[in-house]
Amino acid sequence: MADRSISRRRFSQLACSVGLGLGCARLAHADEYVLVVHPSVGQKETTLDRIRGILSLREGQWENSAPVVLVLPPRRSGPIVWIAEGLLRMPESTYRRLVLAQVFRGAAREPVATESLLDVAKAVASRRGAISALPRSAVPEDVVVLALRA
Amino acid sequence: MSDSRLERATTFPRVAVAALVLSTAGPAGAQDGGSAPAAPAIDPVPDAPKGEPAPPPASGQAGTAAASVSSKFDSAQPEGTFVPTFKFKLYSDVNFVLTEHQDPAFKIGGADFFITGDLSEDFSALSENVLEILGEEGTVFDLERIYLEWHPKRWFKVRFGRDHLMLGRYMQTYHHALFFQLATARPTMLSFEDEGGLLPAHQIGIEVLGDIAMGELDLHYALGIGNGRGQFSDDVLSTQDRNAFKSMVGQLSLMPRFLPGFEVGVSGYLDRIPPGFTDGTGRVLLAEAVDEQIGGAHIVYASYPVEAHAEGYYLVHKGRDTGVSSHLLGGFGQIGVSFEQWTPYARIEGVDRSVGDTFFNISGAATRLLELRGGIRYGLNDQAVLKLEYRRDFENQINGAVLQAAFGM
Numbered sequence: 001m002a003d004r005s006i007s008r009r010r011f012s013q014l015a016c017s018v019g020l021g022l023g024c025a026r027l028a029h030a031d032e033y034v035l036v037v038h039p040s041v042g043q044k045e046t047t048l049d050r051i052r053g054i055l056s057l058r059e060g061q062w063e064n065s066a067p068v069v070l071v072l073p074p075r076r077s078g079p080i081v082w083i084a085e086g087l088l089r090m091p092e093s094t095y096r097r098l099v100l101a102q103v104f105r106g107a108a109r110e111p112v113a114t115e116s117l118l119d120v121a122k123a124v125a126s127r128r129g130a131i132s133a134l135p136r137s138a139v140p141e142d143v144v145v146l147a148l149r150a
Numbered sequence: 151m152s153d154s155r156l157e158r159a160t161t162f163p164r165v166a167v168a169a170l171v172l173s174t175a176g177p178a179g180a181q182d183g184g185s186a187p188a189a190p191a192i193d194p195v196p197d198a199p200k201g202e203p204a205p206p207p208a209s210g211q212a213g214t215a216a217a218s219v220s221s222k223f224d225s226a227q228p229e230g231t232f233v234p235t236f237k238f239k240l241y242s243d244v245n246f247v248l249t250e251h252q253d254p255a256f257k258i259g260g261a262d263f264f265i266t267g268d269l270s271e272d273f274s275a276l277s278e279n280v281l282e283i284l285g286e287e288g289t290v291f292d293l294e295r296i297y298l299e300w301h302p303k304r305w306f307k308v309r310f311g312r313d314h315l316m317l318g319r320y321m322q323t324y325h326h327a328l329f330f331q332l333a334t335a336r337p338t339m340l341s342f343e344d345e346g347g348l349l350p351a352h353q354i355g356i357e358v359l360g361d362i363a364m365g366e367l368d369l370h371y372a373l374g375i376g377n378g379r380g381q382f383s384d385d386v387l388s389t390q391d392r393n394a395f396k397s398m399v400g401q402l403s404l405m406p407r408f409l410p411g412f413e414v415g416v417s418g419y420l421d422r423i424p425p426g427f428t429d430g431t432g433r434v435l436l437a438e439a440v441d442e443q444i445g446g447a448h449i450v451y452a453s454y455p456v457e458a459h460a461e462g463y464y465l466v467h468k469g470r471d472t473g474v475s476s477h478l479l480g481g482f483g484q485i486g487v488s489f490e491q492w493t494p495y496a497r498i499e500g501v502d503r504s505v506g507d508t509f510f511n512i513s514g515a516a517t518r519l520l521e522l523r524g525g526i527r528y529g530l531n532d533q534a535v536l537k538l539e540y541r542r543d544f545e546n547q548i549n550g551a552v553l554q555a556a557f558g559m
Binding site: 049050052053056058059060061065066067088089090091092093094095096097098100101103104105106109110128 | 235237239241264266268271274276295299301302303304313322323324325327330361407408410411454455488490491529531532533558
């Protein structure tokens with residue numbers, strides 16, 4: 001898996017070069033964060049295209065048909081900035097509006113809002129189909145780290 | 151969270167984490183008992199990216215969480231147990247409207263009460279109700295959408311109730327809240343029935359839809375059957391039907407996975423409009439049943455920073471007895487490009503229909519329309535936007551401008 005995984009540093013350089021300058025300073029720290037999912041998702045790796053569909057709630061179900069439950073990290077926290085600017089290449093406020101829009105159109109479940117990274121870890125660990133991001137150094141044992149591959 | 155408390159959390163992880171759960175999640179956290187993950191390395195306050203100023207306290211910026219009143223309860227859900235949820239949001243808009251030959255005026259948009267509920271892992275429900283201000287006619291509280299959805303598979307979902315018609319993409323994406331829309335108003339052709347829209351906007355019945363994975367493509371399909379149109383445009387039949395014929399709608403679209411946000415598709419609609427509409431004097435205006443056929447195509451790229459959307463429709467009305475046909479051709483194209491919070495946009499829309507179409511004439515719908523809108527949208531935050539828009543109605547030679555604040559909470 002390691003040879004197929006995208007180096008986050010390489011990814012951040014790439015995203016920085018095509019992302020209209022969005023959050024380049026923040027992307028320099030992209031190595032710090034990882035995507036985490038509830039074990040019920042049944043995946044340990046996925047593609048960047050696929051995860052963009054999941055995180056933007058364009059895809060509301062996992063491959064095993066479990067509903068996607070998006071756990072939104074706290075406002076302006078490192079993980080939410082990484083998701084919005086690093087992976088989806090849009091400002092955090094635009095990303096939050098996109099998520100609201102997907103719920104409003106009936107295409108996705110209401111995301112779980114959190115107020116701390118502890119809430120994020122707890123929500124991902126306890127909800128079937130949950131996905132979020134956490135600092136790499138702070139991933140609890142009861143969630144699965146989702147690697148990105150090309 | 152004070153440093154001293156954080157220090158205790160790292161020293162005595164389990165005890166302190168439990169205490170943190172209680173202090174951050176309130177009473178809901180207590181339901182969780184000892185199920186909190188042992189994650190002593192996790193900072194219980196939002197961590198700002200390096201080089202960024204420290205965020206203000208989380209308690210003062212719940213944001214999206216403000217409306218998601220049950221979020222704390224959600225995060226306290228024990229593994230394996232499903233807790234039904236109920237979420238409520240409100241969307242609205244206020245406007246200052248300048249139109250040539252009219253007095254400038256402030257205008258309050260509707261109040262859109264939006265409710266979602268997760269009933270189980272496979273069932274959810276949605277309701278959208280709009281309190282509309284009709285000027286001198288007072289206010290009405292309209293049930294716009296309400297349905298139960300069963301979604302056992304990504305490729306198979308069933309909706310039962312009242313929904314916006316699965317025709318094109320605009321109808322299904324942008325409902326009543328103007329907050330999510332690029333411009334200050336819907337395209338005229340896709341306006342709702344009580345606002346002069348030309349296409350049917352609501353369907354009361356059953357819909358089957360889903361996304362089928364086909365390699366690097368997703369095939370989206372939707373099929374629906376419902377009551378169909380009444381005797382005039384705004385005669386939306388929620389509790390009865392005026393004929394035995396049921397309206398049918400179908401849609402197919404392709405969405406490549408390598409280009410998220412891109413979609414191209416076609417839609418079709420069949421209905422039979424019942425006869426019998428009479429005017430105030432008792433004169434029958436629509437003497438025969440009318441077959442309605444609508445075909446449409448859409449192409450969308452909804453991403454950041456570019457959002458582009460175009461739809462076109464061809465409609466045929468044919469009298470069942472006389473065989474007289476009327477036609478309508480119309481569509482719109484719009485594009486917006488975002489620069490952080492600023493999104494300049496433009497839309498052009500055109501409609502041309504037969505002058506002798508009795509069904510549309512009953513509602514006083516325009517026979518021709520050519521309109522250009524251009525404006526800029528500014529995101530005040532993730533729950534409020536400001537739009538300033540210029541509008542040119544080429545058919546009636548009218549200019550106008552709108553300043554709109556649209557928001558959700």
